[in-house]
Amino acid sequence: MALPRGAGRGAAAAAERGWYLSAREEDEDADEDAESAPLLPGSVRHPPDRGSSFGFSVFNLMNAIMGSGILGLSYAMANTGIMGFSILLLIVAGLASYSVFLLLSMCTQTAVTSYEDLGLFAFGSPGKVLVATTIIIQNIGAMSSYLLIVKSELPGAVAGFLSGDSESGFSSRSWYLDGRLLLLITSVCVVFPLALLPKIGFLGYTSSLSFFFMVYFTLVIIIKKWSIPCPLPLSSGVENLQISNITGECKAKLFRLSKESAYAIPTMAFSFLCHTSVLPIYCELQSPSKSRMQNVTVTGIGLSFLIYFVSALFGYLTFYDKVGSELLQGYSRYLPHDTVIMTVKLAILFAVILTVPLIHFPARKAVLMVFFSHLPVSWICHIFITLTLNTIVVLFAMYVPDIKNVFGVVGSTTSTCLLFVYPGLFYLKLSREDLISPQKLGACALVIFGICVGLLSLILIIFNWINQ
Template sequence: MEAPWEISNAERSWYVSAQQSEATEAEELSPLLSNELYRQGSPGVSFGFSVFNLTNAIMGSGILGLAYVMAHTGILGFSLLLLIVALLASYSVHLLLSMCIQTAVTSYEDLGLFAFGLPGKMVVAGTIMIQNIGAMSSYLLIIKTELPAAIAEFLSGDHTGSWYLDGQTLLIVICVCIVFPLALLPKIGFLGYTSSLSFFFMVFFAVVIIIKKWSIPCPLPLNYVEQYFQISNATDDCKPKLFHFSKESAYAIPTMAFSFLCHTSILPIYCELQSPSKKRMQNATNTAIGLSFLIYFISALFGYLTFYDKVASELLQGYSKYLPHDVVVMVVKLCILFAVLLTVPLIHFPTRKAFMMMFFSNFPFSWIRHSLITLALNIIIVLLAMYVPDIRNVFGVVGSSTSTCLIFVFPGLFYLKLSREDFLSWKKLGAFLLLIFGILVGNFSLALIIFNWINK
């Protein structure tokens, strides 16, 4: 008797036949993608809009932590690491697309099912759920940190002790009144249009970082340094470092991996692409990763050249403290907060879907179950945002565990399992190196981060 998690004979036969024509399939439309577009009754999404959607999937709260990473790796060290992570992210997408064509599945969870049966599906779904919970908590942490300061900048007089200037109180009010009701809706497609503004907000943010580099003197005023950093201020602090490594460098690759993660969106976007082929989708991915790399690098570079070693782990904090009533900074802060606020309920959906696939995949839709799961997720991310002291902890732990798995480990492992190529082929060797890189870097970074916590 066949175990319930095993692939059916029909599916296995289709897979074997797909493997036999793998060389030509790389440029062909998979049957499942054709059916998907036929059901939609649409010719698909254009190449440009697919690039735009992928860029939105990549860009997120990680942009606020990369200047801190540059301060602890140096300009050249940061550039090299960021380029490596971007190239490996692009290569792992190449492996995912190859497996998508071979297996005709359109979700990351189903790739896990095809490779390792039900345990593989459960592990992938759990990893996606933890990754998204970390992403949502990082967004709420930004709201908790920046929203009180943004409100205070619009007020005159002394409002110390007011509830609307308390980050935790504002966080609870926003989650109860905005995030939870929006996440509770069974369909939330309209937020996709408003959240598409986030890319333009990120570009605006990078432009403001460039402009404000010449508005903040270096060395920083002594009272600012003493109040916020408790360290001395000197002219030597204004010299950029090309290479610099410290115990805080352990957050570098995890934060970068967190920042480039879009792999859970690749296959759904592939299904919607106009005239979908592996080459066309790979070009869209490379373009989106390239644009994200450029914006990430510019914002990190000029953020670092503004504050140098005194850059905060969340970049906006420095501008909030040094230029509290600057109109441009206030506008960009509101833009980032608006983008973050609308992104949180959107991330609820794949998170809840992953949870449902783990435990309730065979159950019909139930409003009670739907509401309870949404409420539980909301409570978890609020508690994390309230009690995690620093956003770099979210980037470090989530980036070194789930992000490295989704970008490096799973694509390499699944390709080694599913592909029937010779092990010495270039693709399998690349997949093996990607797997080893993910395991070593993820575990090493996580060990260093935990070691730093213990010492503190």
């Protein structure tokens, strides 16, 4: 999961706010030229050999989009049906692309390069604090979902290398197969030291590997669809297959509605959230313009949609209604010693462990912005914030029983705000168009959709918890 690399400073944004407000009064027609204008006022375009190419910018955006959400989309399809899932995923992807368009429109007007500073321009300091707080909660949820994968998959990976039978009795009692203990060791020995680094450095390059791991994961899901029989074995392991007689388990449903369907849209919103990375990627684009960056966005989200849909479809067609909320768990159960599955586990674990420290950087920046903006930057503050964030994330990962809960709660709250609500609100506040213009009506619809879907999903999820 890639993250913003060029966030703007609050002081600079506040200074530029005065320029922006005066410019609005001087030139009411500035928007007409924004399509081809450089990002920053008075700045000179990079020559053609400077900045990121179109293809590399698409890759960066896809790297920002693709993350742990891919493991929960098959579960979403199982609870909405193939057609229901396809329609919902297409709606979320389309609205995500449209909300990026609104952010780019605000970017060309305000000349800022961070999501937080757009909140400052729109609603002053309270807006900036609100956006920063939302990003903190979102990133804590993202890090928790990654470490949940470590807790659930690392014991099986260790068992696969150390024992011929990962389900044996002595293995389940071994300390090195305790998921919580392995999670704690990994966090203390790997995640925390890497998160303490003052600069992202090599983590930016290693996190790019996570994108290729997601593609590899998708290819393996397609191939392994024919390695697991249906109906599913009652006993795990390919060497002792006891086939169920319930042939109805092997029928895919086109539409389905259940209490678990409440997790579908939040999981999709969680999976497509890349909006905190869009503006920095825009700044690094060759010959940056709103139309060129919008093409990058449509291409990146479109390709991500394809990978998400294919992985969800073949994951669902492998396990049908028995698909788990974390897809890899099904393969661990029915193909525990498969070499290819083991390589996928290792690839995902490697990507997760190296990406979690990367997510600490914007989370720590947002914490500094909200709570410690009046203090000078120091190593003591740096270490304290990193340790606090790491502790919170580890506790969540240890005691949250299911990854779908992270996708559901974070997706229905912070993800819907960053994906739908905030871009629409900022556009309504900052745009000089008439209230009945198509773009403002679209922004208003985006806000209403985000609020309604987020609240409805959260209420249904809480209702499910109460009735469990």
